[in-house]
Amino acid sequence: MTKQLFTGAEMVVKALTALDVKYVFGYPGGSVLDIYDAIFQQDDFEHILVRHEQAATHMADGYTRATGEVGVVLATSGPGATNCVTGIATAYMDSIPMVVLAGQVATTLIGDDAFQETDIIGCSRPIVKHSFNCRNLEDIPNVIAKAFYIAKSGRPGPVVVELPKDLLIPQNKGEFSINTNVEMRSYNPTAKGHPKQIKKAVKIISEAKKLVVYSGGGIVLSDASKLLTKLVETLKAPCTNTLMGLGGISGTHENFIGMLGMHGSLEANKSMANADVILALGARFDDRVTNNVKKFCPNATIIHVDIDPTSISKTINAHVPIVGLVDIVIKQLLDELKETNFEPNEEALSQWWDQINQWRAVKSISYVPEAEGAKIKPQHVVESMYRITNGEAYVCSDVGQHQMFAAQYYPFAKPRQWINSGGLGTMGFGLPAAMGVKLAFPESHVICITGDGSIQMNIQELSTCLQYNLPVVIVSLNNRSLGMVRQWQDMIYGGRHSSSYMESLPDFVKVAEAYGHVGIQINELSELDTKLEEAFSIKNKLVFLDILVDEKEHVYPMQIRHGAVDEMWIKKGEKA
Amino acid sequence: MRRILAILLENEPGSLSRIVGLFSQRAFNIESLTVAPTEDNTLSRITIATRGDDKILEQILKQVNKLIDVIKVTDLTDRKHVERELLLIKVLAMNDKSRTEVKRITDIFRGSIIDIGKQIYTIQLTGDADKINAFIETLNNETEIIESARSGCVGIARGEKALRV
């Protein structure tokens, strides 16, 4: 009996099917037309045609952040592949599993500066977890299986697979075999924390008088939020989340003291600064958290749990490093606490909480309500949005002031509800990410919170939304400026607004309508709630809310540059 | 402080560029780097001489280890190890006096003259970096150096310790 033979393009499709892929986000071009032809002839997964490859990466990314499944991108060689670079970097910085299949010119042409040849492996090398150049047709399935395995295991991240054209064409065929149980001698990520370190950590935690649990995106990525909540409740300790970790514990949990860092709450940053023990779980002491590392929590004993050893003691020295998957390590910690009959030190706790509640009483996350007839405050919009969606929406953000207002004023009950580009801060991320989420959860409210600057960085995707019926709600906090840039210019550059506002903003209502959607402008406070309610009641159409907000509003509180973690501006000209 | 790292990694296309890229991307220093397949040609072994304090070295080791291709990495510096570098050097040997002197220096350093031209000697020397430096300096005081090529160091731990799969 002769074995059935397949083209490389067919193998790509068969491999993706074997890996249970439901969606591929992409854009065709010469080098990948054979793959597109093979996709056309199957119906195991759907291909989503975006309008720009960058959007394909963000859409895959949003899909992944909401579902936990590996996002798949397909792009042609040259410009198609380079258009993916920003999206790959975005995924890399936030540890999002993604597989990017990039076409390449035929192996016989590689190196000749052939039409649409770029070395995408080289271009993406510093921003991928790993990459593969396929050079043999029959390697394709296992390379793709490996790419998936690497992308999602350990500390997740994007993987690029380069597929030269001559491996895909109908003239070349080979046998298909795939092993989805990948084992690699050079890659075996640790899962469990070292038992000795767990014991050490629990001893320190048990003796702590002012403990803070500081948790990050790792909790979301490893679906450890229930365990985190249990740990926090067991310890009766305050818990702060990073921008990436919001929803790791419910935003309305009584032990939650808010986000920390540059625009975090006073109580979160103060608690960090005054803690005697910091238990860091799946967070990486990013510079937007620590502020000046030299002044960072000098009196705290730091226990740092992370899957990536390079994150430990990179910026802040850890006294007890624990390498492992954060869900597994939390389980180990809980077991050890039980084993050692842990009892919270009620006296110390009550003193600690008294102190924290004093910081809370400052109400650092607050704003001055609108005066009669004044422009809508952006924070107010987020509050209304929270109320109208019962706090249950997926909120996908772009980058700028609106992002911080969303993080501050929409307490997320669950992980994966808050989707933003925290590490890279990629403007243009919001809309395609929201589309990816909507694809996965068509019945849920999916919001893209954005600004007049960011939305224009991938606005062409409104077209994709129509094609695939993705009725997200775009909430654009239109302040007629690159607000976050302008805020820095106000605070640091003597109010010189160099290129931070745009003349000639388009009429966003008409833009939305031109793409076949509903556009609604909100200008008056009195109509804010009614129009928001209207927008969220429209289920089958995308609504673009162009909300004209007070352009003078700044994001507060804000860490004072070069200061300690808790040195903050509470409002204009007022220090904590 | 100078450090010698030995890295065992998959002999795959791109694996060397990932190492080199990592060092430049994170502003780690590379004093020298050597690479070749091992007796098992699915594996490569790299020796890197680098500089940095303990904190930087810890990051280098962790970052190298994090690369998917890397099987093992070790810092040879603090344990007993052997370190060797190969030098090929061409010097002017114009007259009897300088020829004798070059020969004498080469013998003292246990090098060997491996090629002789009309006015040029080519010498081969192995040793650790200090020895090679001293040799070059001594030659430089005696005659004119035309050209030199250094391999960069390779290193291996003494005794039982081995870097293998």
Ligand SMILES: Cc1ncc(C[n+]2csc(CCOP(=O)(O)OP(=O)(O)O)c2C)c(N)n1
């Ligand atoms: C691709 C990209 N370019 C530039 C920046 C720098 N940047 C950060 S916030 C911001 C302004 C964003 O303006 P807008 O989307 O209107 O949001 P706002 O701050 O006004 O709410 C800019 C330019 C960025 N983060 N990403």
Ligand SMILES: [Mg+2]
């Ligand atoms: Mg704006």
